[in-house]
Amino acid sequence: AQSVTQPDIHITVSEGASLELRCNYSYGATPYLFWYVQSPGQGLQLLLKYFSGDTLVQGIKGFEAEFKRSQSSFNLRKPSVHWSDAAEYFCAVGVVGGGGADGLTFGKGTHLIIQP
Amino acid sequence: EAQVTQNPRYLITVTGKKLTVTCSQNMNHEYMSWYRQDPGLGLRQIYYSMNVEVTDKGDVPEGYKVSRKEKRNFPLILESPSPNQTSLYFCASSLLGPANSPLHFGNGTRLTVT
Numbered sequence: 001a002q003s004v005t006q007p008d009i010h011i012t013v014s015e016g017a018s019l020e021l022r023c024n025y026s027y028g029a030t031p032y033l034f035w036y037v038q039s040p041g042q043g044l045q046l047l048l049k050y051f052s053g054d055t056l057v058q059g060i061k062g063f064e065a066e067f068k069r070s071q072s073s074f075n076l077r078k079p080s081v082h083w084s085d086a087a088e089y090f091c092a093v094g095v096v097g098g099g100g101a102d103g104l105t106f107g108k109g110t111h112l113i114i115q116p
Numbered sequence: 117e118a119q120v121t122q123n124p125r126y127l128i129t130v131t132g133k134k135l136t137v138t139c140s141q142n143m144n145h146e147y148m149s150w151y152r153q154d155p156g157l158g159l160r161q162i163y164y165s166m167n168v169e170v171t172d173k174g175d176v177p178e179g180y181k182v183s184r185k186e187k188r189n190f191p192l193i194l195e196s197p198s199p200n201q202t203s204l205y206f207c208a209s210s211l212l213g214p215a216n217s218p219l220h221f222g223n224g225t226r227l228t229v230t
Contacts, residue, residue: 009156032215043120043206043221044159051215090158094215103149103174104214108158 002027002093006107013081014115021076021110023091032094033074034104035065039087047089050074061085086114118143122207122222129197130230137192137225139207145220147213148190149174150182152203153224159206165190166213197229 003026013019025031032051036044048059055067065076074091088111092104120141129135141148149164151174161174165184179201181193190209194201205225211217 034214036219041223043208043223044219045221046218049218103161103164104219105161105175106151106159108156 002031002095002105004091004093004105004107006089006091006110008110009108010111010113012113012115015083016080019076019078019081019085019112021089021091021112023074023076023107024072025074025091025093026072027093027095031074033065033067034092034094035059035063035074035076036090036092036106037061037087038090038109044090047076081112081114083114083116086112088112118220120207120209120220120222122205122225124225125223126226128228128230131198132196135194135197135227137194137205137207137227139190139192139222140188141190141207141209141220142188143209143211143220144187145209145211146187147211147217148184148207148209149214149219150180150190150192151206151208152176153206154203162192162205197227199229201227202229203227 005024034049035047038044047063048057050057050067088109090109091107123138150162151159153159160176163182165171207222208219210219
């Protein structure tokens, strides 16, 4: 079965500093990988996704992520964070069954705190 | 406006009293799913549906039922709620399936079972 590990439960970053959120996955085949963001009191919103091709993917809000097969990682980065980036971030791996997509397995999330 | 609508937003009930959380989407999406979110556990899938009359168990289906009689609606039913089902529930939909198209989430239903 697939699994996703986000090693950092909380991360604190100063506004304007760079950010990297870690994600490691375990899946037998080529994974479909996603990052979602959850603002307080809201549902989740897709930031970016990786299906195939270029291993560096660009997302919304200035985020990017790099797929590294050798490390089974899909880390999320942003060069300069803004106070509005404070949120919960979830990495997820997609499972595709014989008849189509079955679902996503989510990591437990990383809570991002932005210091002024 | 394209959206996933869940009702109610907050619900407090007692053990054993049947309840239904409704979910509706107006995007003509094929795929719909229910998740529960618990502190330290992230999101876990309860049930999903690839199309009308097609539903499948997710990772934590025990104690829940779903139905998909129409494409737009995917209600979550708790026949006999228990305190361990106190959680934040999210309904989500996507055009073809979450590995092929983005999931759109509702704003959540916070359920407390006493």
